[in-house]
Amino acid sequence: MKTIVLKFGGTSVGSIERIKKVTKIILKYKKKKNRVIVVSSAMSGVTNELIKKSKLISGNFDKAEYDALVSTGEQAACALIAGRLNHSGFKARSWMSWQVPIITKGPHNSSRIEKVFLRNLLKYLRSGGIPVITGFQGINNLNRITTIGRSGSDASAIMIAKFFKADECIIYTDVEGVYTTDPRINKKAKKIKKIEYDEMLEMSSLGSKVMQPTSVQDAKINDIEIRVKSSFTNKSGTLITKKFKKKNINNEIITGISFTKNDAKITIAGVKDKPGVAAYIFEPLSKNFINVDMVVQNISLDGKETDLTFTIRSEDVKKTEKIIRENKNISFRKLSFDTNLAKISIIGVGMITTPGITYRMFKALASKKINIMVISTSEIKISVLISSSLLKKAVAVLHNEFNLD
Amino acid sequence: MKTIVLKFGGTSVGSIERIKKVTKIILKYKKKKNRVIVVSSAMSGVTNELIKKSKLISGNFDKAEYDALVSTGEQAACALIAGRLNHSGFKARSWMSWQVPIITKGPHNSSRIEKVFLRNLLKYLRSGGIPVITGFQGINNLNRITTIGRSGSDASAIMIAKFFKADECIIYTDVEGVYTTDPRINKKAKKIKKIEYDEMLEMSSLGSKVMQPTSVQDAKINDIEIRVKSSFTNKSGTLITKKFKKKNINNEIITGISFTKNDAKITIAGVKDKPGVAAYIFEPLSKNFINVDMVVQNISLDGKETDLTFTIRSEDVKKTEKIIRENKNISFRKLSFDTNLAKISIIGVGMITTPGITYRMFKALASKKINIMVISTSEIKISVLISSSLLKKAVAVLHNEFNLD
Numbered sequence: 001m002k003t004i005v006l007k008f009g010g011t012s013v014g015s016i017e018r019i020k021k022v023t024k025i026i027l028k029y030k031k032k033k034n035r036v037i038v039v040s041s042a043m044s045g046v047t048n049e050l051i052k053k054s055k056l057i058s059g060n061f062d063k064a065e066y067d068a069l070v071s072t073g074e075q076a077a078c079a080l081i082a083g084r085l086n087h088s089g090f091k092a093r094s095w096m097s098w099q100v101p102i103i104t105k106g107p108h109n110s111s112r113i114e115k116v117f118l119r120n121l122l123k124y125l126r127s128g129g130i131p132v133i134t135g136f137q138g139i140n141n142l143n144r145i146t147t148i149g150r151s152g153s154d155a156s157a158i159m160i161a162k163f164f165k166a167d168e169c170i171i172y173t174d175v176e177g178v179y180t181t182d183p184r185i186n187k188k189a190k191k192i193k194k195i196e197y198d199e200m201l202e203m204s205s206l207g208s209k210v211m212q213p214t215s216v217q218d219a220k221i222n223d224i225e226i227r228v229k230s231s232f233t234n235k236s237g238t239l240i241t242k243k244f245k246k247k248n249i250n251n252e253i254i255t256g257i258s259f260t261k262n263d264a265k266i267t268i269a270g271v272k273d274k275p276g277v278a279a280y281i282f283e284p285l286s287k288n289f290i291n292v293d294m295v296v297q298n299i300s301l302d303g304k305e306t307d308l309t310f311t312i313r314s315e316d317v318k319k320t321e322k323i324i325r326e327n328k329n330i331s332f333r334k335l336s337f338d339t340n341l342a343k344i345s346i347i348g349v350g351m352i353t354t355p356g357i358t359y360r361m362f363k364a365l366a367s368k369k370i371n372i373m374v375i376s377t378s379e380i381k382i383s384v385l386i387s388s389s390l391l392k393k394a395v396a397v398l399h400n401e402f403n404l405d
Numbered sequence: 406m407k408t409i410v411l412k413f414g415g416t417s418v419g420s421i422e423r424i425k426k427v428t429k430i431i432l433k434y435k436k437k438k439n440r441v442i443v444v445s446s447a448m449s450g451v452t453n454e455l456i457k458k459s460k461l462i463s464g465n466f467d468k469a470e471y472d473a474l475v476s477t478g479e480q481a482a483c484a485l486i487a488g489r490l491n492h493s494g495f496k497a498r499s500w501m502s503w504q505v506p507i508i509t510k511g512p513h514n515s516s517r518i519e520k521v522f523l524r525n526l527l528k529y530l531r532s533g534g535i536p537v538i539t540g541f542q543g544i545n546n547l548n549r550i551t552t553i554g555r556s557g558s559d560a561s562a563i564m565i566a567k568f569f570k571a572d573e574c575i576i577y578t579d580v581e582g583v584y585t586t587d588p589r590i591n592k593k594a595k596k597i598k599k600i601e602y603d604e605m606l607e608m609s610s611l612g613s614k615v616m617q618p619t620s621v622q623d624a625k626i627n628d629i630e631i632r633v634k635s636s637f638t639n640k641s642g643t644l645i646t647k648k649f650k651k652k653n654i655n656n657e658i659i660t661g662i663s664f665t666k667n668d669a670k671i672t673i674a675g676v677k678d679k680p681g682v683a684a685y686i687f688e689p690l691s692k693n694f695i696n697v698d699m700v701v702q703n704i705s706l707d708g709k710e711t712d713l714t715f716t717i718r719s720e721d722v723k724k725t726e727k728i729i730r731e732n733k734n735i736s737f738r739k740l741s742f743d744t745n746l747a748k749i750s751i752i753g754v755g756m757i758t759t760p761g762i763t764y765r766m767f768k769a770l771a772s773k774k775i776n777i778m779v780i781s782t783s784e785i786k787i788s789v790l791i792s793s794s795l796l797k798k799a800v801a802v803l804h805n806e807f808n809l810d
Binding site: 066068069071080084 | 477
């Protein structure tokens, strides 16, 4: 008997008809004598509606009450799914995180699941029931409801799969899997059948919306294979798994291309160089929740001054400027900003063993006269900052260059 | 320091603006250094929307999942109220029934509150916080969410007031209090300043929508004074309390007039009389959840046959006919039905000590040529069944006859 965790996202349970459809998917697994555990998000739209209400109540709505409020969305969805499974003649029930219980740590709105208690659920599973568990939430040590951030239902499914030592963890969503790049930007995008955790982690971190990086990281750490597939079609999806030997038929060194729009670049020129100057600059930004992405520091030739460039999201530009100008721990000559930028990244574990990828990337971009502003590399990805107006063109040329078309 | 329980019904928290308004009411009590406990219903419309979804999922939606589903309404409302109180600078938080906990007994959808645990809430109250508790729900001994029937938030407030030995229990609603009769039927209806539990109990049971009879009963048993008032206006409302000496200025023997529309009358003629025949007739009706109201059995002159008349709701007529015809334990000559009837009741504890009330009621109705079909009396009320087309006229003549105008 296999233990299978099935997770359904908001659009998968976005209407009564959709809920009826997913119960059929659930029962397909149940009828094959599997031990099935369901995790669900809120019906799409419901969470946004609740958030809207909270904003109308207060511009600074209490974080704990926010969690109590939005967690009602998953509770309602799970009750409806369980109700439909019962209607179909199967034993099923909703499980709220406090009933399991699922224990989280960390602040409200961005907690992390620390433990999933097995006793109650195991008893229920042994009796033949299908538990339908609220994703995205847990309770903390004060017995209050917490949420684990938006899209956190994936993380719930992965942690439940971990604690139950599940054989499979299937994330049902509204896309058919992970693509070589965003199909809305490049029509030649193809579905990836199998991808390694590290590649998926880079894809997620670098803009692919299919899964949150933290969820991929959780899966990797706990060695949980994840299949991402669509609840709307009956196709095989993408398997996210550990290292595997690739069939390098088409010289597929690059697995996918991710991107973020809406980036901004800041350059602090003529910073007086001294030990710890970068920390002096970035510490107050971090404290103000400004996410610094790429960082480039020019070598200081005379050992006295240096230029520092880094990227942030466009909406943080004003706040960042204010913080830097008010920072008494640093002195500099000039501060400049550049917005409307995009970061484009090529990802693939094959990169480690294949020289010349950087060169091929730069050459391909140059062939289309696309100027590179900042470069950042890791073992399995190369990211470049370009003008966002050239994004589509850049994705197309790279998708072709690396045989992804 | 007084302990005050404030309960808000669905229309009182029916919009963001309304929620802002009720937080002002709450803070008015808090600022007077009271210990304030808030109980809230779901925002109006929310519960019906959830019920609609459950019906689309299944015509026979699981009762336990129904409770899990609809209980999200109060949870969201309480989080929003608490969020607004926090926004106004006051310490407040939502309390779900499982966090208190509030323990219920009995079946899903119609549980009753058995115990309200004080420890967690007392600690919170001592810290100066305002708890905002979900009405209408609790948890059972299986740790599952239960609901206590529609309008059950009143019962929640009363039981919380009981366990906390509260000094006041104020039920905020969308009407200004209890009226001598329904103002929509008779414009001369007046607000009652003070009413005894027993009178209120009859008023509720006999069709007054202000409070559920079970809640009034709970209040009576536990000796909790209730003030019913409007959250929309700042008027004093109606106090529901134990026996008090009435100022009989206007010969006010009758406190109020209630009515139900949509009644039906069934007559089973020529029933073979034998011991327990009434039980044989009513047992299968009760098992099918058909609520039998007034019952009249004619005296069997020959000791062999009897005629039995009783009233039910119109929508139950078909089901009732089927059950009676299929009932093998009884034999009768004829079955007849009469729909579109109304039951009108006059209520007042003064009745006990004042003779001639029945006569005055019948005479007043006769003066308007209103035919009485069935009569039923108790110590403090007289109910008669009439044609529903004559209801308005009947209410008017009785309201005048008993000096309520």
